[in-house]
Amino acid sequence: MAVYTEVTDEAVQAFAAQYDLGDVLSLKGIAEGVENSNFLMVTTRGPFILTLYEKRVSETDLPFFIGVMRHLAERGIACPLPLPGRDGVVLRRLADRPAAIVSFLEGMWPRRIQPRHCAALGAGLAAMHLAGADFAMRRVNDLSVSGWRPLLQRSEDRAHEVRPELAESLDAELLYLESHWPEDLPAGLIHADLFPDNVFFKGESLSGFIDFYFSCTDFFAYDLAVCLNAWCFEPDGQFNVTKARLMLSNYRKVRPVCPRELEVLPLLARGAALRFLLTRLYDWLHHPEGALVKPKDPLEYWSKLRFHQEVQSPGAYGLEP
């Protein structure tokens, strides 16, 4: 939950007056999202989302993220559409921060993941990957393998507070991943943070994706690896192979995957687990006293990492070769 920045009503009125969106009737901070300040702005033309970009999102990356949403929305992938003002400008400033208005996306994210959600996610993710194929902008994934060692180094002296010998175990895992990470997989635009709270459903159907603020150019299969971690474990930590099989098989119906992508999926899943473990570990050890955002438990991803380390073949994810 996060509204980091307070905006005065006068400033919002003046900001919205630069758009053809009617009069602002209401502005309410949304208690979701941890990177930015999001407001639901109701105008005489309906609901919109106003986002103020906080420090964790690099300002130089914003044109990429705005470009991603616009590109995907134009190709029929439901996601927030960044709205230009009457001057054609999408990204401007409000309360001393970069700010944009995006369209309101209907739907709710699933609080209890059902197998049908995973099936729809697989097909939707593949469609997103295909739609991104002709996106011209590129952005390096700074939270992939080359970014993990610096991240570990910022936490390793205190990692034992979370679990004995955690730093040593993570160092060994990282050495393994660094020497085995693939270089030659099909790549393109990926979301890279596709947790359930970033995927909306309306009834049975997936109604759209939000929060593209980690999107980047990387292996398509890495997005699948993130989703395996985020969608296919039960709250008690058990891996649900039915959910994984539905997700992967529906993905493959839309975008065929090559044998090499399947083969390295366990490795990518270990990498994705380590990535979220490392950022959560850092936030856990470094969150300021009395912060408004409660850090997430890094050990959830320790147990997911352990699961993937034991996986012998992609068959463990319900895949037929």
Added chain:
Amino acid sequence: MAVYTEVTDEAVQAFAAQYDLGDVLSLKGIAEGVENSNFLMVTTRGPFILTLYEKRVSETDLPFFIGVMRHLAERGIACPLPLPGRDGVVLRRLADRPAAIVSFLEGMWPRRIQPRHCAALGAGLAAMHLAGADFAMRRVNDLSVSGWRPLLQRSEDRAHEVRPELAESLDAELLYLESHWPEDLPAGLIHADLFPDNVFFKGESLSGFIDFYFSCTDFFAYDLAVCLNAWCFEPDGQFNVTKARLMLSNYRKVRPVCPRELEVLPLLARGAALRFLLTRLYDWLHHPEGALVKPKDPLEYWSKLRFHQEVQSPGAYGLEP
């Protein structure tokens, strides 16, 4: 900012199906309000507010609060209107908590108080007091003078952590208020918590009142005393007599006040300052480590209390006798 309770999408759909409000398109937690969990629910019929009542609001008081909003709304005082389901029931349960849907109120609360806000507030508050005159239900103000000593006792052993000798000063103030508190003022339905974030404006006009979860039966002038504290001090602590004069004079144009109400206004303002000082002091000393709600500074109300202690006559509030 507060969403204490997570609700599953399935539970919300089932809940909303009991109303004639169309299909739920979206549900977003609102990062405002500290007592309850509030969600902005957009349906095919437009936006609504879904409130889950958390522990701090006593369940036995809910019919009173719901009754207040309904009564005032029926008499043209803009406030959220509690909506009955098809069965006529307003108050039901969701996620194991009492829950209600209320109408969406347009407007924004003023982040920077201007004199014109205080003028509109005075007239609006008086209209609310008049509209409540024939409200049949009654509720004792458990945060008035008889409730303050027990509240002080829960904090006095640690009050010195906030300011040296604070407990002793508050005890002396309380003794004075207990022996001088009036018993014979015009009374009726009051809001009792009319801070700026509970009053919405649309352009120049006051568009409504929200958050009636402290409303009760008490002196009308006590509501004015709360507003003097909450609206008429500048962020630097200075009292703004122009704002006070506008608020009080516009109140008097709508509901004439008797000489006795004017005379005791400084005393009531001391009491109102002490009431918020005591609840803030308690929250400050007792908020759990890592709580999501940041407690408000009790010393802001210490300085307001000191101001009112120096007031010799209602003239200090810009009033002509």
